[in-house]
Structure formats: C-alpha cells, structure tokens
Amino acid sequence: MRPSTEVAQVEAHDAHDAHTDTIVAIATPPGVGAVGIVRLSGPQAFAIGRALFRPARRIPESVYPPSHLLTYGHIIDPNSGEIVDEVLIAFLRAPRTYTREDMVEINAHGGPLILRRIVELALAAGARAAQPGELTLRAFLNGRIDLTQAEGVMALINAGSDAGRRLALRQMQGDLSARVQAARTAALGALTRIEASIDFPEEEVPPPDPAELGDLMAQARDEIAGLLAGAESGRILREGLRVAIVGRPNVGKSSLLNALLGVERAIVTPIAGTTRDTVEEAAQINGVALHLVDTAGLTATDDPVERLGVERSRTAAREADLLLLTVDGSQPLTELDGQVATDLHALLGEEGAPVILVMNKADLPRAINEEEAQALWPGAPVVHTSALERAGVAALEEEIVRMALGGAAQAADALVSAARHRDALRRADEQLAAAQATLANTLPLDFVSVDLRAALEALGEITGESATADLLDRIFAEFCIGK
C-alpha cells in the first residue's frame, strides 16, 4: 500500500505544513535478531511513547522525557500493566530528527512477536502504520532533504559495492543537489530578468540585455554538461560494470573468469566447448562492482540446446560495458578466432562497447605476436595473462577500470548515477538550447521564457521542487518499511 496519489499531492503542495498523524513501523529487517527497533514519528510520538514506556528509575517530570538520550526501562501494555519487553528508548525532539518531527525509537529484543506487539500497542494508542519510505517522505516534505538526497538514502542502503556506497553517500549529503541548484539559479536568473520586463513594461525596468541572458543560459548548460559527462561513470559506479569474456572454446575464458574472481567458480575442463551456457559472477575491482559473464559462443547454430546458450551469449555481449576478446597466445590463431571477432563486430556495430584483447596462456611459449592478435580487433589494447598462474590479472584489472571509467578523475567527478536524473538533465538541456535559439532569432521574450520554464521544471523534477505525486509515489515505493 502506498499513500494515495491525492494525499501525496496535497502534502507536496503544503510541504511546510506539519503532519497531523503519527506513524509507527518496525525499522529492523523481518526475522529474529539480537535487537529490533520500532520507530514512531509525528506530533503524538512522545505521548504514545510515554504511554507505553515505564522508566526503570524515577525521572523527575521536569527533565522527562530527555531528548536524544537512551533511557532504560520496560514497554508495558497500558491497559493491563503487563510487561511486554525490557528496552532502551530514545525520545528525539523535533526538529533535529530524521523526519524533522518528534520521534521515538524503541530498541527492543529482536523477536517478531515482541516487535509486532509493540506496534499493536502504539496503534491502539493512536498511531497509524507507516507506508514504505514514509519516514523519508516526511523528511522530504518537511524540507530536511530534497528528492536526490532521499534517493541517496535508498541507494546507500542498497549499495552493492564500495564505489556505489561512496557515490550514494555524496548524493545523500547533497552534492548532486548543489550542482543542480547551481544550474537552476542561472536559468532562474535569466527568467526573472525577462519576466520583470514583461510584467512591468511601463516602469523603470530596462529590457534585459540579451548578452547577459545568453551568459546565464550558457552557465546553466555548462553546469548540466558537467553533470552529464560523469553520468556514464556514475551509472557504472552504482550498478557495476558488465564485462563479457568472449573467445573460441578452450582459450581459457572460464579460467580467466575465475582468476578475476579469485576463486574457482566456473567449471574448467580441458574439453573444448564445455561452458555451454553463460556463467555470471560478481566481483569488485578498486571498489567497483564487476559483473563478469563467461560467454559460450556467438555463432548461430542449429543445435537447439546450443542455440539457447548462443542467444544468451549474444545478449550478454550486446549488453556489456566492456568485452574481453580472449585468444590462446600459445597457439596459432584459428579460423574460429577470426569467426568470433567477426561475429562480435556484427553484434556490436561501430559504436559498440570497448574491447580489450587478452592473450592468455602466457606461461606457455608464445606462438603468435601482438600484431597478429591485434589484427582481430585493430586499436584494442593487448594484455598478456596466464589465467592458470594468475599472472597479468592485476594489469588486466587496471586496463578494465581505465577503459570503463576513463581514469579515476572522471569517476571522482561522477555525481549523476540514476537514469531518472540523466533523463531530466537531458530534457533541461534541450529546453535551454531552445531558449538560446529563440533568443538568437530575436523572437519575443515570452517565447524564451516558455523554454526557460520548461528547463526549470525538468531540473525541479530532480530535486523535487516540481515532482508530481506520481513520481514521488514511484520513488518512495522502492523504500523499505521503517525508513
């Protein structure tokens, strides 16, 4: 269940009105744990918390409940006086809380029945069960965080790699918002200058200077271009890098996958063509998540069993951010090596993902030189490895990160990682380009202002100023209960 669209809309419009109801949720994951946490937020949080809690020591009313301190005592059923659990409770007075409302956090024992009982008692005392992400939604509606920061919270919780975690943390702390706001401020500067002259034509407002308007729009576009430049790195840092290992049977693809993983996972056999299907594993290089796919074969075949594997391999190759075209350096190239390269070319087209040529089996005497291997994929960097002896793997990893992220500097600049943000930035940029063109064509300033408004609307979708109730619904539906 999500908050209804109308409710969210009303709330979004009255972002600074306090909420009248108090919500309760279990904040720890389902199942048994050492500790379980029940959270309350809203104007009745303290009253409900006090009704359910009996401190172990008498605390003078003048200092009770103490804010932002843990107090030891018991949760009791206020009707029967029955003790439900022994707990530590924190009363957190607004506004220095996650939601900016009064909050209570009850640290109980982590049994599902205990936690559910505490929630029931809170419901009976007047609380309402929280929706997924509703605490974070309140933090957003109460103006403590903007939408990118709320999304950052979720990305941080769900981060699958160290790089993804760091990126999410920066987003949560408002780094992305600040950059989007900078673009907004410039675009808004242009708009206000135009509108002032439209609204008060007779008064002392001079017509805006087109050069100044042009500068402001260019500033906004620069800011957006900077953000978009890091978007691909951002996506990779967040979602991980998809790497497909391709090559004819027996060149050592599975062995290479294992070497990159550092553990034996794919089945390695000396019989050609045993990796029938794609094998996918996850690893990390320099904190970046790596989705490694060992492909079976790319050539269409009549064998129905093989066909499935080939189809999967082709999909994996097409979707990869980077490909490792692997050859056996201890053998002369075969027709099959050429076939794999040709198939790959046909599959990727001209604008395909980058390719690294891996000359494997470097522990054996070399039968081909780099030029011969490179003829398979002109321009691709060549890396020598011995998957068997795990040699050259570090150099390969370095090359993978360099090719995929274009150097550490670009990765450090990455702030945009979600498709939603990238799309909105692109739209804002298109509208700004349209505004510039309108200005250049000396069309009436009203027309320029229409384009600028559309650009501001798109930027506002990112931070949440112009987010629709639908969008909020979709974003917060991804959250867990109690967050």
Ligand code: GDP
């Ligand atoms: P795939 O069919 O391309 O996945 O190749 P495998 O990883 O199954 O390896 C095929 C054979 O080559 C196995 O016997 C491996 O032990 C062997 N092999 C793989 N990598 C190397 C290597 O770097 N050096 C040597 N000497 N043998 C290797």
